[in-house]
Amino acid sequence: MADNYLEKRFEEFRHPEKKPVRKGGPSLDSLLLRNRSTRGFSHGRKVSEDELLRIVEVNTRIASSKNQQALRFKTVCDEDGVALMNANIKMGALFRVRRAADPSVPEQDCPSLPLPGTEPQAFIVVYGTHPEDASLDIDLGIALQSMSLKAVEMGLNCLMIRAFNREAMLSFPGTEGLFPLAVLAVGKSAERIFLVPVEDAPLDYYRKEGVHYVPKLSLEKILL
Numbered sequence: 001m002a003d004n005y006l007e008k009r010f011e012e013f014r015h016p017e018k019k020p021v022r023k024g025g026p027s028l029d030s031l032l033l034r035n036r037s038t039r040g041f042s043h044g045r046k047v048s049e050d051e052l053l054r055i056v057e058v059n060t061r062i063a064s065s066k067n068q069q070a071l072r073f074k075t076v077c078d079e080d081g082v083a084l085m086n087a088n089i090k091m092g093a094l095f096r097v098r099r100a101a102d103p104s105v106p107e108q109d110c111p112s113l114p115l116p117g118t119e120p121q122a123f124i125v126v127y128g129t130h131p132e133d134a135s136l137d138i139d140l141g142i143a144l145q146s147m148s149l150k151a152v153e154m155g156l157n158c159l160m161i162r163a164f165n166r167e168a169m170l171s172f173p174g175t176e177g178l179f180p181l182a183v184l185a186v187g188k189s190a191e192r193i194f195l196v197p198v199e200d201a202p203l204d205y206y207r208k209e210g211v212h213y214v215p216k217l218s219l220e221k222i223l224l
């Protein structure tokens with residue numbers, strides 16, 4: 001077998017004290033757990049252009065339908081760009097709906113997001129080189145998740161945003177003729193977020209005393 005694999009394993013078995021320490025990064029499970037949609041960011045931790053580029057770079061290594069690679073990326077972390085982005089994105093639609101249905105719901109449990117002073121200060125805008133179709137949307141999902149996981153690996157968090165003003169995203173230079181598909185807000189989380197295992201609806205995320213909870217269906221429930 002290549003690399004003397006069996007011999008090495010046998011040596012490890014005979015001499016466990018000599019077993020090499022494998023220095024690994026965080027496991028995929030831990031990245032996935034930390035990869036929560038974040039709608040409040042610490043302004044004390046600036047995200048640099050270089051960090052955004054490292055996140056975008058994962059797109060040079062991911063799957064793509066027919067290998068079309070029709071996604072393009074604009075990084076935004078300058079003052080004017082950030083102001084434009086924050087004026088043209090929407091967060092926490094479920095809270096908006098709930099507030100409209102029941103105005104007596106406590107503000108802390110159903111806030112208008114982002115909370116003042118926690119607005120995202122760095123973004124990646126994703127464009128398509130052609131109009132949206134099913135293959136491009138699947139590529140988009142792979143890209144957004146891959147970038148989010150990279151951000152988490154770097155100690156940051158993201159929010160995937162599809163509720164945004166598409167026209168506004170075309171005001172950036174170099175975006176002529178492109179099709180805005182999604183926005184990724186990036187930053188250091190200022191939120192406390194927990195997953196809650198559930199067996200059924202309701203699946204709406206909710207807040208209690210400032211903590212954000214996200215219900216997730218169990219393996220048993222999703223397995224056919």
Ligand SMILES: Cc1cc2nc3c(=O)[nH]c(=O)nc-3n(C[C@H](O)[C@H](O)[C@H](O)COP(=O)(O)O)c2cc1C
Nearest residue numbers: 035036037090091092093160161162163164205214
């Ligand atoms: C394709 C997609 C689009 C989304 N768009 C928005 C959005 O516009 N605004 C927002 O606040 N959250 C948005 N989200 C975040 C979801 O609300 C979030 O994934 C969900 O509440 C589950 O939370 P979790 O990501 O922490 O598991 C989007 C998520 C996905 C996958």
